Amino acid sequence: MEPERPDQAELKETKQLTGGETAGSSLVGKVRDSGMALKERAVEEVKSYKDPQNTQLWKSIFRVSHDRSDPRNRSLAILSNVFLHLHPAKINRDAVRYPFTWGMGGITFYLFIVLTFSGVLLMFYYHPTKADAFKDILYLEHDVPFGKLLRNMHRWAAHLMVITTWLHMFRVVLTGSYKRPREFNWGVGVVLLVLTLLLSFTGYLLPDDQLGFWAVTVGTNMARATPMLGSEGPFGVQLGMTPFNDVRFGLLGGSIVDSNALLRSYIWHCIGIPLVASIFMAVHFWRIRKDGGISGPAPVMLESEMKAVKKN
Amino acid sequence: MAKRRFNLTKGKLLGLGVLVAVVVLAVLVVEDWQQLWKISSAPDNVPIVAMLFLVPIFTWMGVRQSLANDRLIRELEQDPKLAKTHHRKAEPWRPGWARELHVWPYLVRIEFLVTVIVTVILFVWSITLNAPLEEPANPNLTMNPSKAPWYFLGLQEMLVYFDPWIAGVVMPSLIMVGLMVFPYVDSNPLGNGYYTLRQRRFAVGMFAVGFLQWILLIVIGTFIRGPGWIWFWPGQTWDHNAVVFDKNIDLHDLIATSWIGKTLHLGFLQSNLGKWIFGALVVGGFYIVGALFFHWLMTVDFKRISLRPLRLFPRDPFEQKLLERTSILQYVMFQFFAISVLLAMPVKLILRLGLTIKYVWVTPWFNI
Numbered sequence: 155m156e157p158e159r160p161d162q163a164e165l166k167e168t169k170q171l172t173g174g175e176t177a178g179s180s181l182v183g184k185v186r187d188s189g190m191a192l193k194e195r196a197v198e199e200v201k202s203y204k205d206p207q208n209t210q211l212w213k214s215i216f217r218v219s220h221d222r223s224d225p226r227n228r229s230l231a232i233l234s235n236v237f238l239h240l241h242p243a244k245i246n247r248d249a250v251r252y253p254f255t256w257g258m259g260g261i262t263f264y265l266f267i268v269l270t271f272s273g274v275l276l277m278f279y280y281h282p283t284k285a286d287a288f289k290d291i292l293y294l295e296h297d298v299p300f301g302k303l304l305r306n307m308h309r310w311a312a313h314l315m316v317i318t319t320w321l322h323m324f325r326v327v328l329t330g331s332y333k334r335p336r337e338f339n340w341g342v343g344v345v346l347l348v349l350t351l352l353l354s355f356t357g358y359l360l361p362d363d364q365l366g367f368w369a370v371t372v373g374t375n376m377a378r379a380t381p382m383l384g385s386e387g388p389f390g391v392q393l394g395m396t397p398f399n400d401v402r403f404g405l406l407g408g409s410i411v412d413s414n415a416l417l418r419s420y421i422w423h424c425i426g427i428p429l430v431a432s433i434f435m436a437v438h439f440w441r442i443r444k445d446g447g448i449s450g451p452a453p454v455m456l457e458s459e460m461k462a463v464k465k466n
Numbered sequence: 467m468a469k470r471r472f473n474l475t476k477g478k479l480l481g482l483g484v485l486v487a488v489v490v491l492a493v494l495v496v497e498d499w500q501q502l503w504k505i506s507s508a509p510d511n512v513p514i515v516a517m518l519f520l521v522p523i524f525t526w527m528g529v530r531q532s533l534a535n536d537r538l539i540r541e542l543e544q545d546p547k548l549a550k551t552h553h554r555k556a557e558p559w560r561p562g563w564a565r566e567l568h569v570w571p572y573l574v575r576i577e578f579l580v581t582v583i584v585t586v587i588l589f590v591w592s593i594t595l596n597a598p599l600e601e602p603a604n605p606n607l608t609m610n611p612s613k614a615p616w617y618f619l620g621l622q623e624m625l626v627y628f629d630p631w632i633a634g635v636v637m638p639s640l641i642m643v644g645l646m647v648f649p650y651v652d653s654n655p656l657g658n659g660y661y662t663l664r665q666r667r668f669a670v671g672m673f674a675v676g677f678l679q680w681i682l683l684i685v686i687g688t689f690i691r692g693p694g695w696i697w698f699w700p701g702q703t704w705d706h707n708a709v710v711f712d713k714n715i716d717l718h719d720l721i722a723t724s725w726i727g728k729t730l731h732l733g734f735l736q737s738n739l740g741k742w743i744f745g746a747l748v749v750g751g752f753y754i755v756g757a758l759f760f761h762w763l764m765t766v767d768f769k770r771i772s773l774r775p776l777r778l779f780p781r782d783p784f785e786q787k788l789l790e791r792t793s794i795l796q797y798v799m800f801q802f803f804a805i806s807v808l809l810a811m812p813v814k815l816i817l818r819l820g821l822t823i824k825y826v827w828v829t830p831w832f833n834i
Binding site: 225228229231232238241242243244245246247248249250251252253254256257260261264265268288291292295302303305306307308309310311313314316317320321324325327328329330331332333334336337340341344347348351354355358361362363364365366367368369371372373375376377378379380381384386387388389392410411449450451452453454455456457458460461463 | 510512513516517520521524525527528530531532535538539542543546549553554555557563564565566567568569570571572573574576577580581584585587588589591592593595596597598599600601602603604605607608609612613614615616617618621622625629630631633634635636642645646648649650652653654655656657658659660661662665666669670673677784787791831832
């Protein structure tokens with residue numbers, strides 16, 4: 155921009171000096187000249203847009219250039235990205251070996267995201283009422299574009315999530331990753347496992363078909379037998395429990411699996427448990443980082459190197 | 467590098483033999499293939515069929531790495547000099563290699579690849595298999611068999627062996643709390659962050675037993691329990707008119723009415739107080755025997771067990787050392803959960819299915 159100004163100033167000066175031209179022609183000349191100048195500026199600017207990474211817009215979004223792969227940029231790519239910042243910038247070279255990690259924790263989290271996404275879409279087509287629930291599923295299966303695919307994917311991702319959670323747990327045991335300092339995070343993981351099962355179970359009733367109805371009936375009938383809190387459990391009657399005030403009544407919002415149970419399981423399924431699970435997940439991931447990333451593969455320790463127990 | 471050639475080792479031969487045996491057995495035993503197919507192809511049962519393959523595959527993957535590490539550990543223990551210089555991993559290593567990698571791109575690209583693969587699997591699965599949808603819910607028409615979702619079938623199967631308050635409430639709570647307690651009762655400092663069986667045989671063994679029990683109960687619930695929750699072997703036709711006469715008997719009745727009970731005049735066992743005390747003694751005795759059993763399992767050196775000369779309690783010095791590190795609280799906690807869940811479950815299963823015993827402890831308030 156800077157160099158253009160003196161040129162224009164010069165141009166004006168020469169025009170004043172010559173002075174012989176009429177006012178009209180000088181106006182045309184002025185317009186033409188500034189037009190030319192504007193064109194030059196535009197060409198310059200367009201040239202600069204050819205490299206979008208140099209634009210203000212780009213730089214405001216992405217802080218790191220991804221075309222240079224020097225160590226600093228690679229680290230910044232992780233550290234300055236909100237979605238990736240849970241990772242450390244560098245990890246143990248063996249920690250990326252699939253046979254060690256099995257990747258099951260990550261897959262479980264990805265499935266949770268898939269389920270949230272497909273679940274939100276399903277919520278657009280579903281009413282948790284006795285009159286509508288089953289019809290909504292039929293509508294979803296036969297009329298909604300890709301509705302069947304959506305429902306299938308939600309169901310199978312849920313089943314898969316149960317499997318991957320179990321396998322994740324199995325791997326953590328086999329590598330002894332629950333040991334100090336990760337004992338607490340293992341406990342958080344157990345809670346997440348239970349929440350996963352509860353999420354799956356509360357979703358089972360929502361289609362309001364025979365399968366879900368009887369599965370939930372069987373499941374909640376067990377709650378009737380809770381010691382002290384259930385009407386048919388040990389010491390329940392002695393403590394004044396009836397089918398209308400016991401723990402099963404609280405779960406179902408009634409003494410039978412009916413419209414209140416449908417609404418309750420809908421709210422637990424779509425809002426209550428996912429919220430709680432998200433909080434526990436945040437803690438789970440945070441603790442992984444704070445406890446030094448994944449546990450291994452660590453160098454093997456030998457029996458002779460066992461330290462004596464600390465007495466406090 | 468030389469090309470890897472397929473060697474028929476003993477292990478592979480054994481695996482092949484087992485496979486052939488399973489196929490032959492299936493052909494001989496299965497009388498109703500259609501029934502078997504109907505159960506295993508039910509869309510909601512597909513995950514458990516998948517588990518039947520996934521669990522062995524991943525177990526194999528873990529065991530293979532454990533054995534590699536165990537070989538290394540043995541080698542290093544025999545050669546303290548090597549232990550000082552070796553990089554202490556079974557994974558390959560050369561001097562000059564960077565010990566750490568950048569997460570971008572070496573981890574992020576794996577994560578991306580995995581999400582793509584999982585997405586593809588989900589799409590294929592969702593396109594080829596429809597989520598089940600039965601008739602609208604009808605409280606007047608009971609489904610038979612009326613089954614919980616597959617991951618809860620273990621609990622439902624437990625209802626056969628225990629009253630609902632144990633199977634549905636106490637057992638799940640014990641399993642949850644037991645799992646949370648697991649890291650705190652494992653006093654072994656070795657095996658933190660690498661696969662090993664040699665250094666952690668008891669902890670891994672206990673978890674594996676629990677995990678397999680859970681899967682086994684689910685498999686029984688899925689493949690074996692038919693209408694009326696009656697036991698049908700895989701491949702047997704589900705007979706909706708089948709009736710099983712329950713001849714289950716309580717333990718105190720069994721003893722009081724048996725020949726021994728009659729000659730020793732044990733009729734008082736059938737009185738209210740008699741069966742209460744008898745049951746308490748049986749359950750108490752079970753906990754004592756169970757504790758002795760787990761203590762033996764914890765410390766025994768299996769390789770030195772022999773019958774001639776009779777040696778049933780040889781101690782493993784390493785396991786003994788671990789036991790010394792274990793606090794009394796840790797030990798008691800472990801014993802409680804191990805006996806109440808890991809041992810009680812299979813013992814009651816055998817008592818119920820093998821000896822048709824219903825309760826071992828009958829009281830006016832609860833039965834076990």
